[in-house]
Amino acid sequence: MQRRSSQAVAPELVEHQTHPMRRFLRTDRLPHIWCAGCGLGTSLSCFTYALDELELTELDVAVVSGIGCTGRAAGYLNLDSYHTTHGRAIPFATGLTVVHPDKKVVVFSGDGDLFAIGGNHFIHAARRNVDLTVLCVNNFNYGMTGGQFGPTTPIGARGTTAPYGNYENPFNLPYLAASSGAVYVARWTSLHARRLKEAMVEAIMRPGFTFVEVVAPCPTNYGRRNRIGDGLDELRSYAERSEILHGADPKAADLAPTGPIVVGTFVDKVRPTFLETYEEQIVKPNRFAGIH
Amino acid sequence: MAMADRILTGQHFMNGDEAIAEGAIAAGCSVFAGYPITPQSEIAERISYRLPQVGGVFIQMEDEISSMAAVLGAAWGGAKAMTATSGPGFSLMMENIGLGMMTETPCVVVNVQRGGPSTGLPTLVGQADMMQARWGSHGDYGVIALCPSSPQEAFRLTVRAFNLAEQYRLPVFVMSDEVVGHMYERVVIDPETIELVERRRPSQPPGEFRLFEPGDDLVPQGMPAFGDGYRVHVTGLTHDERGYPVIDAETQQRTVTRLTEKITRNASRIAETEESGLDDAEVVIVCYGISARSSLGALHLAKAKGLKVGLLRLVTVWPFPDDRLRAVADRVAGFVVPELNLGQMAREVERAVCGTTIVRSVPHAGGAIHEPAAILRAVEEVLAHAA
Numbered sequence: 001m002q003r004r005s006s007q008a009v010a011p012e013l014v015e016h017q018t019h020p021m022r023r024f025l026r027t028d029r030l031p032h033i034w035c036a037g038c039g040l041g042t043s044l045s046c047f048t049y050a051l052d053e054l055e056l057t058e059l060d061v062a063v064v065s066g067i068g069c070t071g072r073a074a075g076y077l078n079l080d081s082y083h084t085t086h087g088r089a090i091p092f093a094t095g096l097t098v099v100h101p102d103k104k105v106v107v108f109s110g111d112g113d114l115f116a117i118g119g120n121h122f123i124h125a126a127r128r129n130v131d132l133t134v135l136c137v138n139n140f141n142y143g144m145t146g147g148q149f150g151p152t153t154p155i156g157a158r159g160t161t162a163p164y165g166n167y168e169n170p171f172n173l174p175y176l177a178a179s180s181g182a183v184y185v186a187r188w189t190s191l192h193a194r195r196l197k198e199a200m201v202e203a204i205m206r207p208g209f210t211f212v213e214v215v216a217p218c219p220t221n222y223g224r225r226n227r228i229g230d231g232l233d234e235l236r237s238y239a240e241r242s243e244i245l246h247g248a249d250p251k252a253a254d255l256a257p258t259g260p261i262v263v264g265t266f267v268d269k270v271r272p273t274f275l276e277t278y279e280e281q282i283v284k285p286n287r288f289a290g291i292h
Numbered sequence: 293m294a295m296a297d298r299i300l301t302g303q304h305f306m307n308g309d310e311a312i313a314e315g316a317i318a319a320g321c322s323v324f325a326g327y328p329i330t331p332q333s334e335i336a337e338r339i340s341y342r343l344p345q346v347g348g349v350f351i352q353m354e355d356e357i358s359s360m361a362a363v364l365g366a367a368w369g370g371a372k373a374m375t376a377t378s379g380p381g382f383s384l385m386m387e388n389i390g391l392g393m394m395t396e397t398p399c400v401v402v403n404v405q406r407g408g409p410s411t412g413l414p415t416l417v418g419q420a421d422m423m424q425a426r427w428g429s430h431g432d433y434g435v436i437a438l439c440p441s442s443p444q445e446a447f448r449l450t451v452r453a454f455n456l457a458e459q460y461r462l463p464v465f466v467m468s469d470e471v472v473g474h475m476y477e478r479v480v481i482d483p484e485t486i487e488l489v490e491r492r493r494p495s496q497p498p499g500e501f502r503l504f505e506p507g508d509d510l511v512p513q514g515m516p517a518f519g520d521g522y523r524v525h526v527t528g529l530t531h532d533e534r535g536y537p538v539i540d541a542e543t544q545q546r547t548v549t550r551l552t553e554k555i556t557r558n559a560s561r562i563a564e565t566e567e568s569g570l571d572d573a574e575v576v577i578v579c580y581g582i583s584a585r586s587s588l589g590a591l592h593l594a595k596a597k598g599l600k601v602g603l604l605r606l607v608t609v610w611p612f613p614d615d616r617l618r619a620v621a622d623r624v625a626g627f628v629v630p631e632l633n634l635g636q637m638a639r640e641v642e643r644a645v646c647g648t649t650i651v652r653s654v655p656h657a658g659g660a661i662h663e664p665a666a667i668l669r670a671v672e673e674v675l676a677h678a679a
Contacts, residue, residue, distance in 0.1 A: 026525070029536060058523045064365070075525055075537065080518045082368060083527035083537075084361065085391050091358030095325060095365025095373065096518055098349045103519055121361075124354040275349075282344050289347050 021048035026078045037231015039190030039216020043137050050200035061104040064093040069143040070110035087118030090125045111138040112150040126180035128274045129208045139218035147221030154257040158225045174250035174266045177211040184210035185267035191239040208273045298346045299483045308446040308472040309334035315450025322348035323373040325362035330414045331470040332404040335376040356381035360388035367399045370517025376402035390429030391528045398457035402466040404473040407658035417470035418658030420633035425465045434555025437465040437610040439580040443477045455489035471582040498522045503535040510554035564607040573602030574625045575671045580606040583630045589664030617644040625678035626650030628670045632658045
């Protein structure tokens with residue numbers, strides 16, 4: 001896949017009345033439901049800049065979401081967009097991508113959706129190396145339902161169902177993705193807009209199962225309940241804690257309530273995709289016509 | 293690949309599961325996503341062998357939840373897609389069957405029924421998922437379910453299930469059972485007799501097209517595939533004709549009513565029954581699936597005794613043919629309803645005829661099929677009661 005020179009499309013301060021990437025947005029659905037200070041707007045914006053840089057249109061790319069705050073992303077994107085059931089975005093996207101091997105399918109969903117109720121689908125799609133890009137906005141809790149703790153909530157952090165603090169060990173998402181077989185794994189915060197956009201571009205370009213975690217503030221629930229402050233305070237704290245370490249061992253990328261947040265590209269490798277293996281193992285040896 | 297080349301033609305000796313796989317191939321199915329479960333495994337095994345030959349994809353998913361989700365994704369990609377399972381898997385599929393109903397996604401779901409509840413009788417027959425097929429996912433919606441009673445019919449009804457799915461835009465159920473699934477019989481396949489319904493594409497260009505705008509038949513008028521340029525938004529949330537979420541009572545009323553009525557109002561076009569001896573019957577056996585085969589045995593026994601017994605076989609179980617049952621009810625002493633459950637469809641017969649005649653359930657919890665003599669006894673009891 002070709003990409004344009006990034007110079008022309010890098011996010012920058014603009015004085016437009018409208019969003020420069022509005023062609024990717026369903027403007028008739030705005031305003032969106034996300035809270036002031038939430039990291040989802042930035043994440044979605046970065047995604048539209050990534051699409052722009054890759055010169056992808058509604059003819060080339062579809063977005064699939066599960067349920068939750070991030071799950072609403074599909075509904076705001078002016079592409080073929082599918083808002084599915086809780087946790088099932090990846091298998092739905094698997095069905096979509098196997099009949100369109102020439103197109104891009106992106107799963108845009110949250111940490112609870114992808115890693116609690118949908119965790120099994122994540123590891124198996126990564127194992128198969130299905131040609132999907134999974135973008136996970138991780139806000140450390142179930143925002144839409146009111147701030148319950150989830151599979152990424154750090155130990156000690158509070159949620160509405162963890163009134164004394166969470167005592168469950170959280171997932172380290174890059175480690176999980178890498179060990180399940182993802183060919184591209186990166187983590188950024190929603191403040192790293194340019195780098196995040198760059199990671200999205202790379203993830204979409206790579207054939208196979210690619211994963212980008214976006215550490216994002218949830219001021220209404222997580223930030224407020226854990227006395228981090230408002231959205232900007234939460235974003236600032238994540239940015240200050242970030243340590244860029246490309247090629248770091250994802251095993252060492254655990255997230256604690258405090259302490260460093262390792263960001264960067266953890267994995268970037270080549271492995272035959274689900275359909276490439278199918279082509280090599282089944283279609284060619286048997287002289288079948290191939291998927292059509 | 294040309295349709296004729298895909299289809300296994302000629303005369304074959306195969307079981308009902310294999311016939312379903314061949315029916316799917318003949319119908320143009322190009323994606324199968326499933327998870328192993330007895331007694332449907334022969335479907336997945338056969339289709340995993342056949343789909344690569346015809347340019348399709350078989351995916352063995354991690355569970356039945358993801359299987360159903362992948363089928364929906366493939367359908368929105370533009371493919372004809374199917375999954376097959378049995379009771380426990382059918383339970384897991386209910387969540388995304390609901391998504392398929394809400395998003396009006398054409399696809400086929402096969403349930404080769406075994407004894408339940410729970411793990412029940414994995415290798416033995418049951419028919420106790422009939423009400424689950426009707427009401428299994430939360431919320432209100434209309435359903436179509438077909439019940440084959442032979443491998444030959446398993447082939448034909450699988451093709452019809454794909455056609456109905458395209459015509460009425462929903463997941464259509466093929467409610468087979470373990471005995472029909474594992475029963476080997478002659479299956480004759482003649483491509484000349486197979487008619488296919490293809491997906492209706494939008495007739496308007498993007499911008500003028502509304503994804504869920506219903507026609508006179510209450511069915512959305514067209515379904516674009518991913519990449520057709522229509523920028524569809526498809527959501528399980530209650531949505532308007534554009535497909536945009538609208539969370540209010542009015543939209544809910546309009547949407548859910550249409551999802552139900554697109555089936556009930558078209559019921560006469562969907563419903564299929566097979567009837568014999570109804571003209572002078574005093575008692576009619578209402579049956580479906582494998583229980584129809586036991587009922588045939590009972591019918592022969594009854595005729596040998598000079599009893600006037602008819603047979604009304606439900607080929608489509610949902611929508612339930614209320615009108616047909618009512619029409620027959622007026623002129624018979626009663627109905628006998630044998631089924632491998634404790635009276636699920638018998639209740640439907642009772643509901644339809646509304647007290648105008650006797651309805652005698654012949655329940656059987658599954659694990660075996662009815663002895664024809666048991667059905668005959670019920671017939672004789674109804675006759676004695678009416679006399």
